[in-house]
Amino acid sequence: MSTAAARFRRLLAVLPRFAEAPSQSLAALAAERGVAVLALLEDLQALAERYDDPAGHVESVAVFIDGDDVSVRTDHFRRPMRLSVAELCALELGLALLEREAGELAAAAAPLRRRLAELITRLPQDSAYDGLRDGALTHSDHGRALPRLRDALRRRRVVTIAYERAHDEAPHARDVRPYALHFSSGAWYLIAWCEKSEGLRLFRCDRIAEAELTAREHDVPDDYSLDAVLHNGTPFVSATPPAPLVVRYGPGIARWIAERDRGPLETDGSAVRTMPLADREWAIRHVLQYGPDAEIVSPAELREEVVERLRGIVGERG
Amino acid sequence: MDLVTTLLAKKYGATLLELRQAVPAYSRGSVESSRRTFERDKDELRALGVPIDTLGTLGKADTRYAIQPDRFYLPYLGVVTPRGLARPCRLDRFGYQALQDFDLSDADLALLADAAARVAECGDPTLTDDVAHALRKLAVDVPPDALAPTPGVTMAQPSAAADPGLLRQLGEALVARKQVSFTYYGIERDETEQRVVLPYGLAFTSGHWYLHALDPSRGAVRNFRVSRMQRLEVNKKNPGKHDYAIPESFQLAERAVPVPAWALGEEAPVRVEVAFTRRTGATRAAKGHGTAVRGAPDHVRYTVRRREAFYRWLLGLGGDAVPLSPPDVVRGYRELAARTLASLTVPA
Numbered sequence: 001m002s003t004a005a006a007r008f009r010r011l012l013a014v015l016p017r018f019a020e021a022p023s024q025s026l027a028a029l030a031a032e033r034g035v036a037v038l039a040l041l042e043d044l045q046a047l048a049e050r051y052d053d054p055a056g057h058v059e060s061v062a063v064f065i066d067g068d069d070v071s072v073r074t075d076h077f078r079r080p081m082r083l084s085v086a087e088l089c090a091l092e093l094g095l096a097l098l099e100r101e102a103g104e105l106a107a108a109a110a111p112l113r114r115r116l117a118e119l120i121t122r123l124p125q126d127s128a129y130d131g132l133r134d135g136a137l138t139h140s141d142h143g144r145a146l147p148r149l150r151d152a153l154r155r156r157r158v159v160t161i162a163y164e165r166a167h168d169e170a171p172h173a174r175d176v177r178p179y180a181l182h183f184s185s186g187a188w189y190l191i192a193w194c195e196k197s198e199g200l201r202l203f204r205c206d207r208i209a210e211a212e213l214t215a216r217e218h219d220v221p222d223d224y225s226l227d228a229v230l231h232n233g234t235p236f237v238s239a240t241p242p243a244p245l246v247v248r249y250g251p252g253i254a255r256w257i258a259e260r261d262r263g264p265l266e267t268d269g270s271a272v273r274t275m276p277l278a279d280r281e282w283a284i285r286h287v288l289q290y291g292p293d294a295e296i297v298s299p300a301e302l303r304e305e306v307v308e309r310l311r312g313i314v315g316e317r318g
Numbered sequence: 319m320d321l322v323t324t325l326l327a328k329k330y331g332a333t334l335l336e337l338r339q340a341v342p343a344y345s346r347g348s349v350e351s352s353r354r355t356f357e358r359d360k361d362e363l364r365a366l367g368v369p370i371d372t373l374g375t376l377g378k379a380d381t382r383y384a385i386q387p388d389r390f391y392l393p394y395l396g397v398v399t400p401r402g403l404a405r406p407c408r409l410d411r412f413g414y415q416a417l418q419d420f421d422l423s424d425a426d427l428a429l430l431a432d433a434a435a436r437v438a439e440c441g442d443p444t445l446t447d448d449v450a451h452a453l454r455k456l457a458v459d460v461p462p463d464a465l466a467p468t469p470g471v472t473m474a475q476p477s478a479a480a481d482p483g484l485l486r487q488l489g490e491a492l493v494a495r496k497q498v499s500f501t502y503y504g505i506e507r508d509e510t511e512q513r514v515v516l517p518y519g520l521a522f523t524s525g526h527w528y529l530h531a532l533d534p535s536r537g538a539v540r541n542f543r544v545s546r547m548q549r550l551e552v553n554k555k556n557p558g559k560h561d562y563a564i565p566e567s568f569q570l571a572e573r574a575v576p577v578p579a580w581a582l583g584e585e586a587p588v589r590v591e592v593a594f595t596r597r598t599g600a601t602r603a604a605k606g607h608g609t610a611v612r613g614a615p616d617h618v619r620y621t622v623r624r625r626e627a628f629y630r631w632l633l634g635l636g637g638d639a640v641p642l643s644p645p646d647v648v649r650g651y652r653e654l655a656a657r658t659l660a661s662l663t664v665p666a
Contacts (some may be wrong), residue, residue, distance in 0.1 A: 004362075005362050005363075005365075008319060008322075008363075008366065009366060009451060011319065013451060013454045013455065016458045019409060033454060034450060034454070047319065061323065075327070075411075076323050076326050076327070077323075078409055078414065079391035079392055079409065079414060079417065079458070080391070080392045080454070080458050081368070081390060081392065082367060082390065082391065082392050082393075083392070083452050083455060084366055084367030084451075086444075087367075087448045087451055087452035087455075088452070090434075090437055090444075090445045090449045090452065091430060091433055091434060091437070091448075091449060091452055093437055093440075093522070094430075094432070094433025094434055094435075094436045094449065095429070095433045096574075097436050097522070098429065098433055098436060100575065105429070108426070108429060109429060112426050112430070115420075116430075118420065119392065119420065120367060121367065121369040121389040121390070123367070128493050128494075128495070131519065131564075131569070131570055131571070132492045132493070132519050132520065133445070133519065133521070133522070134519065134521050134522075134570045134571050134574035135440075135521050135574050136522075136523060136524075136574055136575045137522075137523075137524060137525060137576075138576065139575075139576055139606065139607070142603070142606075150432065150468045153470050153471065154428070154468050154469070163599075164598070164599035165598075165599050166598060166599045166600040167599070167600070168598055168599055169596065169597050169598060170597070178470070179470060180471070181468075181470060181471045181472070182471075182472050182474065183472070183474060183525065184473075184474040184525075185474070185525075186525065204599075207599040207602075207603070220470070226470075226472060230474075233477070255508060256505060259477075259478050260476070260477060260478070261477055262477040262478065281636070284636055285600065285634050285635065285636045286634075288633045288636055288658070289631065289633060290630065291629070291630050291633060291654050291657065292654075292657050292658045292660075295661065295662055306662065307659065307662050307663060309636055309637055310658055310659035310662070312637055313640075313652075314652060314655045314656050314659055
């Protein structure tokens with residue numbers, strides 16, 4: 001997009017505000033529009049200062065800048081422009097992402113997408129934009145609890161969830177106070193205060209079988225911060241200080257690990273990583289998914305558990 | 319801005335000659351240079367969504383150009399809430415009376431706000447800009463909190479994120495249908511090579527951007543993780559003309575959804591039946607990738623292309639799922655488990 005086109009677009013976003021009040025604070029207007037004051041000032045000055053206009057032309061838009069305030073007089077642009085096809089497509093991508101993670105949203109998102117299309121004026125070149133972007137964050141329906149969890153976050157409500165940990169044989173109900181939803185490494189996580197265990201806990205959303213809002217409201221504590229629960233970008237919460245888990249990834253897969261965490265490779269092409277160990281079952285499954293290309297270096301007893309598990313699989317036991 | 323203002327003010331449009339009298343930038347120089355400037359402005363404005371209509375035969379002296387206010391301005395946005403319908407104040411003059419009403423529910427607006435927030439976190443500056451502009455337009459008529467996204471919802475940025483500049487270039491190449499070339503790091507072969515492809519679409523899958531493009535040297539559509547691309551060049555020859563057309567049979571939606579690694583690739587698919595020996599959170603999620611076997615509630619069938627990837631995925635379930643058929647898959651899985659065991663028990 002050219003500089004002039006970008007400026008035109010920004011001005012069309014600002015000018016409708018002057019339909020409400022002819023004079024506005026520059027700072028407030030810039031903050032509301034999400035642009036820097038200087039950038040807004042430059043845009044408006046480009047409209048106001050037209051020294052090269054030949055005499056006799058009617059001024060289309062009159063702009064008066066007076067200190068911290070600006071006023072605009074015009075018969076035009078008192079309404080925003082319709083959505084452009086590019087803006088519509090961007091919104092459609094967002095709706096597709098939401099819809100794909102929770103199938104039940106399709107009932108609301110599909111008609112909304114159709115209705116939004118009425119907010120553009122279809123132009124011949126618009127077909128060039130159709131179907132160029134799409135996406136999905138998770139496998140279909142892995143986030144079926146997400147719409148209710150988002151609702152709970154909006155309304156600050158306590159939620160009753162049926163949660164099935166990786167090694168649980170049935171879901172267990174608990175009441176939680178949702179603080180945040182965070183997407184990391186292909187999964188959504190709910191970070192919440194668990195009333196059952198009386199502590200901050202992490203729940204993988206694809207293991208939340210059901211979620212129901214209660215009538216109880218809660219506040220997110222001031223001292224909560226997402227950064228405090230992230231370990232190398234992935235949420236991690238433990239009731240007790242976790243032991244370190246050391247895993248060696250062989251050269252066959254180490255470059256994927258290094259690409260993911262930007263960590264170093266050893267001289268033989270392998271990668272050694274230390275991470276917090278909160279769930280032994282998770283650690284066993286984590287290394288097994290890489291077959292002979294990953295091994296637990298420590299703790300030694302966990303490595304032995306992996307060996308025992310493998311003996312069971314190949315039939316060397318019992 | 320002057321061109322749009324002039325056309326909005328003239329109910330029946332204006333010829334180029336009339337525009338030369340009304341728009342300062344067109345009054346200088348020859349008619350021909352004005353025409354060229356006007357054509358360039360018209361194309362740029364149309365690309366921004368400004369509906370400039372051409373009335374009469376294109377290129378004639380009496381050809382008129384017009385913008386109808388009701389096609390240019392956003393309709394009045396009403397918000398439907400459980401307490402009733404809230405409409406914005408209408409402007410009572412000029413072309414604004416012609417604007418229609420357009421109602422959305424507060425739930426629709428919340429969904430849109432979350433959709434926009436999700437897009438803004440994808441890392442593509444063009445899309446971030448587009449959703450921000452879209453929301454600002456809608457926000458003129460609705461209370462600010464109606465378009466506020468759900469608090470506390472975030473997406474981790476991958477360590478190896480796509481370069482925003484590359485995403486912008488690829489987006490422009492897609493719209494213009496221009497061939498692109500780049501160096502690509504093929505992580506499986508651990509090699510970097512030059513690729514020349516025809517972009518068909520960009521998909522944000524599992525937190526990463528992928529370019530889906532026809533690779534003419536292979537005669538097939540391939541996907542490329544954008545974060546593994548470097549030195550992107552967009553074909554500059556024949557600007558304004560398409561290098562290719564995207565076939566109607568190509569549907570990006572079918573390729574944008576994450577699928578397990580074992581379901582990808584060109585290998586002939588094999589149907590594998592698996593028995594689940596425990597019901598856990600992990601096995602419940604794993605069952606979702608296959609189809610249930612009638613009469614056997616703990617058996618699931620999978621369509622597998624990459625067998626080695628499937629064996630590893632199955633092994634990652636820690637023995638809670640075992641393959642039952644076909645025999646070569648059963649054998650392959652057990653061999654992987656045996657090799658893994660051997661790697662852990664061989665004395666150093």
